[in-house]
Amino acid sequence: MNPAIARHLDFLLVGIGLLAIWQGLFLWIGETGISSPLQTIRHLGALAERQMFWTHAWATLDAFLRSLLIAAVGGIVIGLWLGIGKVAGQVAEPILVALYSLPKVTLYPVILLIFGLGLSAKVAFGAIHGIIPVILFTMSAVRTIRPVLIKTAKVMRLSPAKTAWRVLMPAALPEIVTGLRIGFSLTLLGVLIGEMFASQAGLGFMVINAIGLNDTETMMAVTVLMIVLAGIANVLLLALDHRLHRRAG
Amino acid sequence: MSAHAALAGVSRVYPGGDGRAPLHALGPIDLALRPGEFFAVVGPSGCGKSTLLEVLAGLAPASEGTVTFEGSPVAGAVPEGVGVVFQEDASFPWANVYDNVAFGLQGSGLDRSEIDARVRSALAFMGLRDFASAYPAQLSGGMRQRVCIARTLVLKPRLILLDEPFGALDAQTRLLMGDEVLRLWRETGATVLLITHALDEAAMLADRVGVMSARPGRFIDVVETGWPRERDSRLAERPDFGALVARLWSSLRVESIKALGHT
Ligand SMILES: Nc1ncnc2c1ncn2[C@@H]1O[C@H](COP(=O)(O)OP(=O)(O)OP(=O)(O)O)[C@@H](O)[C@H]1O
Numbered sequence: 001m002n003p004a005i006a007r008h009l010d011f012l013l014v015g016i017g018l019l020a021i022w023q024g025l026f027l028w029i030g031e032t033g034i035s036s037p038l039q040t041i042r043h044l045g046a047l048a049e050r051q052m053f054w055t056h057a058w059a060t061l062d063a064f065l066r067s068l069l070i071a072a073v074g075g076i077v078i079g080l081w082l083g084i085g086k087v088a089g090q091v092a093e094p095i096l097v098a099l100y101s102l103p104k105v106t107l108y109p110v111i112l113l114i115f116g117l118g119l120s121a122k123v124a125f126g127a128i129h130g131i132i133p134v135i136l137f138t139m140s141a142v143r144t145i146r147p148v149l150i151k152t153a154k155v156m157r158l159s160p161a162k163t164a165w166r167v168l169m170p171a172a173l174p175e176i177v178t179g180l181r182i183g184f185s186l187t188l189l190g191v192l193i194g195e196m197f198a199s200q201a202g203l204g205f206m207v208i209n210a211i212g213l214n215d216t217e218t219m220m221a222v223t224v225l226m227i228v229l230a231g232i233a234n235v236l237l238l239a240l241d242h243r244l245h246r247r248a249g
Numbered sequence: 250m251s252a253h254a255a256l257a258g259v260s261r262v263y264p265g266g267d268g269r270a271p272l273h274a275l276g277p278i279d280l281a282l283r284p285g286e287f288f289a290v291v292g293p294s295g296c297g298k299s300t301l302l303e304v305l306a307g308l309a310p311a312s313e314g315t316v317t318f319e320g321s322p323v324a325g326a327v328p329e330g331v332g333v334v335f336q337e338d339a340s341f342p343w344a345n346v347y348d349n350v351a352f353g354l355q356g357s358g359l360d361r362s363e364i365d366a367r368v369r370s371a372l373a374f375m376g377l378r379d380f381a382s383a384y385p386a387q388l389s390g391g392m393r394q395r396v397c398i399a400r401t402l403v404l405k406p407r408l409i410l411l412d413e414p415f416g417a418l419d420a421q422t423r424l425l426m427g428d429e430v431l432r433l434w435r436e437t438g439a440t441v442l443l444i445t446h447a448l449d450e451a452a453m454l455a456d457r458v459g460v461m462s463a464r465p466g467r468f469i470d471v472v473e474t475g476w477p478r479e480r481d482s483r484l485a486e487r488p489d490f491g492a493l494v495a496r497l498w499s500s501l502r503v504e505s506i507k508a509l510g511h512t
């Protein structure tokens with residue numbers, strides 16, 4: 001069988017398997033705990049007809065895109081800088097690794113204090129989750145660039161800025177994309193958590209609100225929607241990631 | 250005639266640190282490259298040949314002595330007009346062959362058609378015409394080195410430094426690539442410094458061959474080959490070619506044994 005078709009078939013089988021488990025859980029736990037796949041999809045359709053849902057979805061998308069922009073641009077710039085500067089990198093790396101493995105929950109009070117409730121706190125939540133893997137991957141990619149490529153830039157008489165843009169960036173790109181892929185998921189997670197704790201708008205708020213109202217269907221519908229969207233985005237980024245890594249040989 | 254590029258009393262000591270002792274890699278060494286000459290450097294492994302190249306190119310500082318190119322001191326930066334092909338593969342894996350070769354021209358203010366013309370002609374010259382859209386990962390080691398040579402050629406350097414560019418090739422292909430380098434040297438009129446560990450390659454290609462001692466490398470012998478400018482790998486059939494290689498080897502033998510640590 002064609003490997004591409006085989007891969008798609010694998011996806012399909014995993015999807016069907018998950019649906020079966022979900023249906024099984026529903027039959028076992030019953031209506032009060034979770035809603036069935038069919039109910040969930042129907043409810044999602046009903047939600048989509050309400051203006052309120054789109055307002056929340058838009059709020060999440062807005063905050064997510066802003067966080068992602070900060071995480072990506074900030075992460076790459078800081079990563080390049082730490083990767084080039086040996087001393088700064090050596091000081092920063094253990095701190096970053098500690099931050100990466102630290103449950104970010106512990107930072108929430110601080111962020112709330114600084115940013116207050118609302119959009120900026122959400123964005124800050126998203127960005128601090130997402131930026132660290134981007135920094136770490138960019139930094140280690142820059143450090144492991146073969147010195148002969150940098151020497152080539154010197155022979156071509158490139159300025160430091162041009163060297164960063166034309167040699168360091170593309171050389172590090174496959175690793176940067178890996179960092180962005182991980183950062184993407186974590187940014188989304190951060191924004192949703194931010195909405196749950198520190199906001200009156202967005203899909204995260206909708207979920208926490210639905211839990212409060214015992215509205216299982218809404219809670220499930222929004223959660224499943226987020227999982228599916230994040231899953232699709234991850235698959236696409238993973239494909240890009242593999243492609244870049246293959247080309248780099 | 251004044252030298253095109255010169256080293257005067259140059260030595261290089263790699264600074265230690267992190268528990269490593271400083272390492273005296275090169276010199277003190279003198280070298281004056283005549284304009285347009287083909288100079289080959291042979292020497293035992295680790296004797297400082299690549300170090301010599303980096304200092305001459307302005308990529309690494311001399312610990313002592315002075316480096317000049319076209320009458321101006323070289324320090325801290327690679328002067329305009331110097332091209333370098335490194336011992337290791339330096340092709341950019343993210344760019345195809347065409348973009349690799351065009352790299353130094355992009356953003357140089359040249360217009361597109363001029364860039365395209367130079368790239369096409371360098372690709373043709375190095376036998377890469379059919380590989381313009383291939384990526385380095387799809388090429389053999391020897392072809393990647395040719396990409397790097399083409400990338401240097403398009404910049405029209407007046408001094409070309411080649412560090413064992415064909416180290417990865419088998420002996421026969423190496424001799425044929427030698428013909429290409431000779432052609433390149435004749436057609437560009439550039440001064441060429443070629444580092445190699447193959448004595449026959451040095452003897453065939455160069456006007457002069459410098460034989461280096463074991464580390465810290467110095468010249469223990471500089472041999473004029475006396476070949477005509479129009480020459481190619483058929484030189485290898487001549488009886489005086491054999492004598493030349495024998496002379497190089499007799500200079501080098503003792504040093505190579507030293508470099509192996511057998512003294
Ligand atoms: N960046 C560096 N730091 C410290 N020592 C170095 C460095 N680069 C080279 N050396 C040392 O300097 C010496 C000369 O190295 P160099 O690369 O110039 O030798 P070479 O003659 O080019 O060798 P080969 O024929 O194997 O290419 C070697 O002992 C090497 O270990």
Ligand SMILES: [Mg+2]
Nearest residue numbers: 298299300336
């Ligand atoms: Mg070397």
